[in-house]
Amino acid sequence: MHPDDRILRKAQRGDARAFGQLVEPEQHRLYTLAVRELGSEADAEDAVQEALIRAWRALPRFRGQSSFSTWLYRICLNAIHDQRARRARGGAVALDETWEPADPRDRVAESELSHDLQQALLAMDETYRTAVVLYDVLGRSYTEIAEVLDVPEGTVKSRIFRGRTELARLLGTLAPGPESNP
């Protein structure tokens, strides 16, 4: 994505509305990434907030070597990393407590399949999880992911392979919980 240069420059000069326009196309994907990485909507909101504030602060230094969205994803992944570290320091919270859709409409959307899937995602190797979430959930291309993670495309493909096979095995070993029968 190449944001309109004029909007970018306005945002770089401190125009928050212009910044909002730049972020708009990616905000829900960033949030989805954070939810899947952290397994908690509250933590994901915090991580996205932190990422956007960091991006806002760093925007004057954005020189356009990468696309704006690539740059944003990278900042977001770092904010997610930090949020996870904060959470780890604050003590572990059981998955069942953290993964609780707040909105009743989300409850409908989140079947027990995706509950189990979310638990499996959290159990995955972080490197592989990030690759499959970016590729399969967010629909990013190999090229974009390679740019965000700064690894060769072959490495991205290999991580997707490993992420998917690991996930399949984790899903296969998840015992059905008491509520998972329809």
Added chain:
Amino acid sequence: MTMQEHPSEIELLELVEGDLDDAERGAIEAHLAGCVTCAAARAELEQSRGVLRSLPLLELPPKRRALIFDSLPRQDRDRSGWRSPKRLALVAVPVAAAVAAVVAISVSRGGGTTTASDEAARAAAPAAVAEAQTAGGATAAPPAATPPSRTTAPSFAAPAHTGATETAPAPSTETTFTAQSTKIRALGAATDVAVVLESAGVHVVEVRNESVIVTGDPAAVRQALDGRVTAQRQKSVEVIVRPAGS
């Protein structure tokens, strides 16, 4: 054409993703017909692909979005610099002098408010503030600083004794500052490394092409860099850590 050897992970993924031409696909399909292991891997790839793609895009709650945009710090960016003059003054002071000002800043910055420390900084080190403000944006250097000497480079290449792979403390050769600096190799472009450091609460004083100058505790700086994603990791920059106090 038949494929005797197992296809690679990448080839199997490309098969499932439909990225292969007919000849390549035919060869791998022929192998899969007789190889339980590869056929199982393919099934796993397809199964996970299906469940992952069933996950919906989640909406950032509008309330939180509004909160984020309301809480964006106001920034005076009329000047060309990468930080506003006020913040530049704040970070320039600990480098410059005045122990009282340094203490005031390091205590108050943690809370995120800048007014009190700014006042303290101005009171305790008027000269440093004035210099920082007139230095003008991106090229503003710490007062009286000289560029890091390129001749010191070989000492950074020495392996770190602690087993940390990318860090190698080296004594400063810069005489401008009385205390020792620590130099840490960081992977990535200087601007990206600066973003990572700053967002972890490290005081970034200056960003140059091949180095980032910060103040603080070297261990905290290493921790801030650990595990972070930066672009252009084939590059590396020198993070020059100067003591904040003492």
